Amino acid sequence: MRTRSFLACVVAAALAALPAAAETPRGLIRGxxxxxxxxxxxxxxxxxxxxxxxxxxxxVDQLGDLSHASAVFSRDGRHAYVxxxxxxxxxxxxxxxxxxxxxxxxxxxxxxxxxxxxxxVAVANYDPGGVRLFDADxxxxxSEIAARDAGGNxxxxxxxxxxxxxxxxxxxxxxxxxWVADIADPARPTVVRHRGxxxxxxxGILSPNGRHYVAGLFGEDGVALLDLWQPGAGVRRILDGYxxxxxxxxxxxxxxxxxxxxxxxxxxxxxxxxxEVLVVSLTAWTELGRIPLLGQPVFAVARPDGRQVWVNxxxxxxxxxxxxxxxxxxxxxxxxxxxxxxxxxxxxxxEQAWLSVRDADRVDVYDTRRLQRIxxxxxxxxxxxxxxxxxxxxxx
Amino acid sequence: MRTRSFLACVVAAALAALPAAAETPRGLIRGxxxxxxxxxxxxxxxxxxxxxxxxxxxxVDQLGDLSHASAVFSRDGRHAYVxxxxxxxxxxxxxxxxxxxxxxxxxxxxxxxxxxxxxxVAVANYDPGGVRLFDADxxxxxSEIAARDAGGNxxxxxxxxxxxxxxxxxxxxxxxxxWVADIADPARPTVVRHRGxxxxxxxGILSPNGRHYVAGLFGEDGVALLDLWQPGAGVRRILDGYxxxxxxxxxxxxxxxxxxxxxxxxxxxxxxxxxEVLVVSLTAWTELGRIPLLGQPVFAVARPDGRQVWVNxxxxxxxxxxxxxxxxxxxxxxxxxxxxxxxxxxxxxxEQAWLSVRDADRVDVYDTRRLQRIxxxxxxxxxxxxxxxxxxxxxx
Numbered sequence: 001m002r003t004r005s006f007l008a009c010v011v012a013a014a015l016a017a018l019p020a021a022a023e024t025p026r027g028l029i030r031g032x033x034x035x036x037x038x039x040x041x042x043x044x045x046x047x048x049x050x051x052x053x054x055x056x057x058x059x060v061d062q063l064g065d066l067s068h069a070s071a072v073f074s075r076d077g078r079h080a081y082v083x084x085x086x087x088x089x090x091x092x093x094x095x096x097x098x099x100x101x102x103x104x105x106x107x108x109x110x111x112x113x114x115x116x117x118x119x120x121v122a123v124a125n126y127d128p129g130g131v132r133l134f135d136a137d138x139x140x141x142x143s144e145i146a147a148r149d150a151g152g153n154x155x156x157x158x159x160x161x162x163x164x165x166x167x168x169x170x171x172x173x174x175x176x177x178x179w180v181a182d183i184a185d186p187a188r189p190t191v192v193r194h195r196g197x198x199x200x201x202x203x204g205i206l207s208p209n210g211r212h213y214v215a216g217l218f219g220e221d222g223v224a225l226l227d228l229w230q231p232g233a234g235v236r237r238i239l240d241g242y243x244x245x246x247x248x249x250x251x252x253x254x255x256x257x258x259x260x261x262x263x264x265x266x267x268x269x270x271x272x273x274x275x276e277v278l279v280v281s282l283t284a285w286t287e288l289g290r291i292p293l294l295g296q297p298v299f300a301v302a303r304p305d306g307r308q309v310w311v312n313x314x315x316x317x318x319x320x321x322x323x324x325x326x327x328x329x330x331x332x333x334x335x336x337x338x339x340x341x342x343x344x345x346x347x348x349x350x351e352q353a354w355l356s357v358r359d360a361d362r363v364d365v366y367d368t369r370r371l372q373r374i375x376x377x378x379x380x381x382x383x384x385x386x387x388x389x390x391x392x393x394x395x396x
Numbered sequence: 397m398r399t400r401s402f403l404a405c406v407v408a409a410a411l412a413a414l415p416a417a418a419e420t421p422r423g424l425i426r427g428x429x430x431x432x433x434x435x436x437x438x439x440x441x442x443x444x445x446x447x448x449x450x451x452x453x454x455x456v457d458q459l460g461d462l463s464h465a466s467a468v469f470s471r472d473g474r475h476a477y478v479x480x481x482x483x484x485x486x487x488x489x490x491x492x493x494x495x496x497x498x499x500x501x502x503x504x505x506x507x508x509x510x511x512x513x514x515x516x517v518a519v520a521n522y523d524p525g526g527v528r529l530f531d532a533d534x535x536x537x538x539s540e541i542a543a544r545d546a547g548g549n550x551x552x553x554x555x556x557x558x559x560x561x562x563x564x565x566x567x568x569x570x571x572x573x574x575w576v577a578d579i580a581d582p583a584r585p586t587v588v589r590h591r592g593x594x595x596x597x598x599x600g601i602l603s604p605n606g607r608h609y610v611a612g613l614f615g616e617d618g619v620a621l622l623d624l625w626q627p628g629a630g631v632r633r634i635l636d637g638y639x640x641x642x643x644x645x646x647x648x649x650x651x652x653x654x655x656x657x658x659x660x661x662x663x664x665x666x667x668x669x670x671x672e673v674l675v676v677s678l679t680a681w682t683e684l685g686r687i688p689l690l691g692q693p694v695f696a697v698a699r700p701d702g703r704q705v706w707v708n709x710x711x712x713x714x715x716x717x718x719x720x721x722x723x724x725x726x727x728x729x730x731x732x733x734x735x736x737x738x739x740x741x742x743x744x745x746x747e748q749a750w751l752s753v754r755d756a757d758r759v760d761v762y763d764t765r766r767l768q769r770i771x772x773x774x775x776x777x778x779x780x781x782x783x784x785x786x787x788x789x790x791x792x
Contacts, residue, residue: 029423029424029491030474031490031491032429033428033469033474033787033788034471034514035472051471052471052472074427074429075745076426076430077428077429077430077473078427094427095425095426096425116746162745164701164746164765165765209659209660210700210701229703230723264605264607265679283660283661303560304605304606304790305560305605305606305607305790306605306607307560307625327625327626348788349512349788350512351512351513369560388427388429392744392745392785393744
């Protein structure tokens with residue numbers, strides 16, 4: 001009994017000491033280009049991190065339900081906008097380490113985007129289905145795009161991204177449509193609808209240069225492609241055989257389309273339900289080949305220079321990360337960080353890869369040249385990792 | 397006499413009032429992702445600017461000879477490293493608006509780079525020829541790469557860039573060589589030399605993904621290309637006919653290679669001495685066509701999404717900027733900001749283009765969608781414009 005309570009005390013003391021020991025003064029004058037956040041999924045908070053020192057700075061809590069949470073950044077890199085599953089939209093001040101604003105804007109939401117000029121934050125909602133626009137400064141509501149199908153029914157919205165020339169692009173899950181909204185006047189958005197793009201688009205991604213929008217289809221094989229430089233040409237179907245119809249294995253987890261890597265002319269796309277990544281031409285939009293993997297991939301993320309692609313996996317292989325060498329299209333390393341590697345984020349110039357290892361309550365930092373772990377950071381059930389360099393990228 | 401002294405007083409008061417009226421408090425807690433600097437060429441200083449409010453914040457002076465100056469940024473975006481022509485290396489604190497450190501490290505220099513990990517600032521020197529490495533924090537000297545040819549003579553160094561996996565790449569003007577230095581141990585750099593790449597390489601650029609290094613050759617037609625993914629394949633000659641040998645017009649100004657735009661598969665390269673921009677395949681490295689322009693181009697810069705390319709010109713056409721629409725490869729606008737448009741810099745997501753209009757003592761900010769001027773900022777003889785988003789890019 002004594003031993004047990006002694007152990008319990010040691011554990012409790014260790015847990016209590018952990019954040020305090022790592023605490024950093026808040027509100028310092030410092031640059032924001034090397035900051036980021038790690039979502040603490042179970043805890044409903046984020047940890048603010050520094051990629052130069054590879055350390056945690058401080059925790060910011062009380063952000064609601066952060067299962068499946070994502071984030072975008074203000075154009076100055078000071079604030080993160082965190083999208084919770086419960087419809088919560090939180091504006092986190094990375095320098096002061098506090099919640100600057102918070103609204104619960106819908107009953108159920110699935111990510112968001114920030115407009116090209118940084119003035120508007122948009123949220124993709126399931127309930128009620130549509131996109132709501134907020135002032136990025138105050139989080140005051142600005143307008144709503146109700147995502148109604150031809151019959152007038154609201155649809156869940158997925159795959160919401162910003163695009164050049166004041167655009168937002170998103171897919172209507174229930175309606176099978178892709179919409180391009182012009183929010184130059186955010187109080188009165190105008191929309192171009194692309195109907196009949198395929199059944200049950202479940203996610204969407206923009207190519208790094210902002211030209212091509214691709215939506216995965218849960219309801220059928222193939223993927224829907226829209227060329228934003230030629231919107232009049234409409235949506236076309238590519239990669240027949242990519243979707244869910246043909247897989248011989250049960251699908252443990254739909255791959256996130258945000259994880260599609262691109263490396264020059266080549267895209268590396270997690271196959272659905274298969275132990276493979278597809279190599280795709282990003283000009284012809286055809287499959288060029290497949291690379292065998294040790295499990296079902298979830299994210300395939302290219303190092304910013306495109307020389308490597310890092311892949312994580314669905315259960316039961318989610319303790320591993322495989323690294324693909326792009327020139328040879330071969331696996332050059334199989335890392336075993338620990339149970340439930342949920343996310344991979346590179347520093348903007350690619351020298352570090354950060355991996356969240358959920359079940360170890362840890363984020364690992366790897367040197368991407370040597371493929372060695374160089375630092376570890378404590379975080380409670382970490383999931384998504386987002387660095388401020390995203391503020392300067394298109395399509396997040 | 398009274399009138400004259402009254403006028404003189406008014407002018408003096410106006411000049412004195414200009415910086416004071418525009419002055420912003422220094423040392424505020426704020427993000428750095430939307431900051432940048434404008435080189436004040438005649439004045440030996442920089443103006444710190446904010447791209448969100450499109451305003452100048454404050455001037456930082458006493459940086460020496462800033463003719464042909466350039467800059468890179470610390471990985472946190474707080475500091476600019478400004479490379480002067482006189483060998484001066486200045487570390488400017490953008491938040492406090494002051495010179496944090498300054499060294500005069502050589503007699504004559506031509507730009508520099510910051511290592512992938514942000515720890516080392518490197519300067520390309522003419523006199524004595526070579527590359528010197530400095531601690532990015534303290535500016536203390538770390539090591540030197542003496543750029544000696546096969547006969548042991550030092551060469552001027554040009555086209556210095558950072559590259560992935562701890563590399564620096566640069567060209568030896570006098571020796572006709574391209575060197576790739578590994579600075580993982582910055583005190584003891586190791587070098588791979590590529591000899592006989594062509595006569596008088598005068599500048600070099602890295603492709604946006606950090607894979608291809610291209611050096612312009614002043615001494616002959618054509619351009620030298622090194623694929624850093626296949627260094628064993630050596631340097632090859634491309635674009636015969638690009639160089640100086642065939643131009644029927646006098647060359648008023650050699651185009652800056654930093655200005656080569658790339659847009660997906662296509663590169664847009666200022667022709668030397670001709671009123672044209674070359675359209676080049678960035679996979680086959682062959683010329684695909686030419687677009688006629690109103691004068692000799694200096695910079696051709698792609699909007700970050702690659703949809704537009706903006707071109708400025710040598711004297712006597714340096715009052716103009718032409719905008720190329722990439723899908724149609726046609727000129728869609730000819731802007732006339734004023735005499736001596738020296739530089740074009742886009743905000744990282746491309747909604748704004750900033751142009752320095754030297755003889756008007758003004759920087760103009762354009763909305764790139766509408767091709768309209770939306771703001772102007774006073775600056776004394778502005779030349780280069782550099783935004784902190786460069787901190788997250790490869791090859792600057």
